[in-house]
Structure formats: structure tokens, C-alpha cells
Amino acid sequence: MKSRKFIDKVTVYATSGRGGNGSASFRREKFVPNGGPDGGDGGRGGSVILRGDKEEDSLVRLFFSPHQKAKHGGDGRGRQMHGASGADNIIAIPLGTEVWDRDAEVLLADIVEHGQEIVVAAGGKGGVGNIHFKSSTNQSPTKCTSGGEPEEVTLRLELKIMADIGLVGLPNAGKSSLLSRVSDAHPKVASYPFTTLNPILGTIIFEDYTHLRIADIPGLIEGAHEGVGLGHAFLRHVERSRFLLYVIDMAGVDARKPEDDYTCLRDELRLHDASLADRPSLVLANKMDLPEALENLERFREETGVDPIQISAESGHGLDQLRAKLHELCGKPRL
Ligand SMILES: Nc1nc2c(ncn2[C@@H]2O[C@H](COP(=O)(O)OP(=O)(O)OP(=O)(O)O)[C@@H](O)[C@H]2O)c(=O)[nH]1
Ligand SMILES: [Mg+2]
Structure with a gap:
């Protein structure tokens, strides 16, 4: 199976482009001694823009290239030539990404829709050429302005998976087995705890071609909300699930009592986020x-x-009914 690093938090250093300088230039033509000012404006600097993209499912690319820059604007030139605008740097990020100003600890945006954009570092404005400073009293202005400074910002991006259904259960309960039976995902299944180390997303496709996204997160254990085990780091991925499936090992294979497992799960979810306990x-x-x-x-x-x-999840018993129930309960799927 293709293994891919799962990255759900990254720091990004974004720097926009500087605006191009305005030009101070004078027309020089044969037979026209004082041609007057003709210095054009500088081009605007490029901006760094984050854009939600439904095809993206990880922040891994930003993890490997955290310094993101946009191009500088070109300087204005004589003959009223306007400098070229600097190209924007548009970065595709997965839906469900929170964009934080790292230093100010301020949430700048929550990108949840395909095509939703935020300008995180705006390009500098282009400088003004001397052509604009001509007046009745000053026919030969030498004044022009410099391009605007670039903006620099340090961001923290945090992905919270947006699944319709979140699977929660203790280690070895059979979450991954279930995911591989009902969806197109093929997570690793094994008889030892903490087999699943990262959240895994699968899609359940129904006969009418509607579909639901289902997320398997690493097993939760008591104290998960305080950071015990692996699951705590991933609890936030269930925050956005519309619907939760508690997966209980009813056979108590690991010598646990299923009713204790259920109580433990509910407690951990409630302690992480009180609203999770009331989630359908x-x-x-x-x-x-x-x-x-x-x-x-x-x-x-x-x-x-x-x-x-x-x-x-092993024999497949009850899974058709479960799929039908999910189809019915989750109503309109989020496409
Ligand atoms: N007999 C039986 N065994 C099952 C069933 N479902 C899962 N198992 C077994 O239980 C063990 C754990 O299954 P996983 O699907 O890896 O469990 P998990 O909940 O994803 O575990 P973690 O990733 O460690 O949290 C494996 O040995 C599975 O074969 C079932 O319905 N019946
Ligand atoms: Mg698993």
C-alpha cells in the first residue's frame, strides 16, 4: 500500500512581492526639446493567496516547502511604460484548514469551501511615475514614488478533516476493518493496538451515486483528551464529523468490558469537546x-x-443494513 506522511499542522512563512518603483523619466525626441515627464508607474507586487481545493487532502506539500513567496512588481519605465504586475502565488489547501496568524494567535480564516480564498500577504502597491506629478506650476517634475513594501507573515495551518462520519473506538475495536469493508479505503488491520497511526479517510459510495466521507482515527484510550495514547492528537478530526459511529469490540477480545469501553469513549469525547457527546x-x-x-x-x-x-467487520454480517442506515441518516451528502 502506498504510504504517505500525514501532516495536519504546518508553519508557513509567506512573503508577498514588493511593488515596482515609479519612474522619473522625460520624453526625448528629435525636434522636441522639452518633452515633459513620461515615467510610468510600477507594477503591483504579487500576493500570497491560500485557496480551498477539494482535491487536496493533506498539508504535506507545504510541510516540505514552508517558505512561500510571490513575485515582485516590475519598475515603471520611460515612455509611460507601466511595470508588470508580480504574479500571485496561489496555494491549494485542503478543505477544513484553519489559517492562523502564528504570532498574534488570531484565526484568520477557516477554509471550508472549494474555491474559498484568503490573501495572507498582500503584494506591495506599485509606485507612481513622474507623469502623474505634472501640474501647471511644475511642468518637469522629477518626483516619483517607490513601490510598496512586501508583507511578511508567519502562519500556522491546521487541518481538521471534514468527514461526514467519524469512527471512534478503542484500539483493536475493528474500526479499520470496518472502514475497509464499507468504503474504498484499505487501511492496515492487525491484532495489536495502535495499528492505525494517522487518520484515514474513506468514501462510501451508494447505489444512487451519493457518497459519504468516513474518517478512521487512531484508537482512543482513557486520558486521550489529556494527551494519553495517540488518539488525542486526532480527536479534533472528529470535531467536524456530522455523525459519529462508536465501534465497540463486543467480544471483549482484549479482556475489556464493552460497556466500560463505551463509557470511556463518551467521557473522552465529552472532555475534549462537550458538544461531541451530543453529536448524532x-x-x-x-x-x-x-x-x-x-x-x-x-x-x-x-x-x-x-x-x-x-x-x-470480519464476516460482513450486518454491514448492508449499516450502509442503508447511514444512507438514510446522513441525508444529503456533503459533496
Ligand atoms: N473476529 C473478529 N475479529 C475482528 C472483527 N473486526 C476486526 N477484527 C480483528 O480485530 C483486530 C483489530 O482490528 P483493526 O481493524 O485493526 O482495529 P482498529 O480499531 O482499527 O485498531 P487500531 O487501529 O489499533 O485502533 C484485527 O485482528 C481484526 O482482524 C470482527 O468483526 N470479528
Ligand atoms: Mg485501525
């Missing part, structure tokens, strides 16, 4: 192919008052 959700009882699962299910129902949807 479904509880999935996974590993129902194992005999212990049936026994545990009774107790789980009694203790939590929740009647989970029974599935087996």
Missing part, C-alpha cells in the same frame, strides 16, 4: 461472529440502556 451517533457492536459477543451484548444493553447495531 450510532453504536456498533462489532465482532458479533465471536461467541463471547452474545453474552456481553445482554449485559451491555442492561448497563448502558443502548441497543447497538450488531455487525461483524
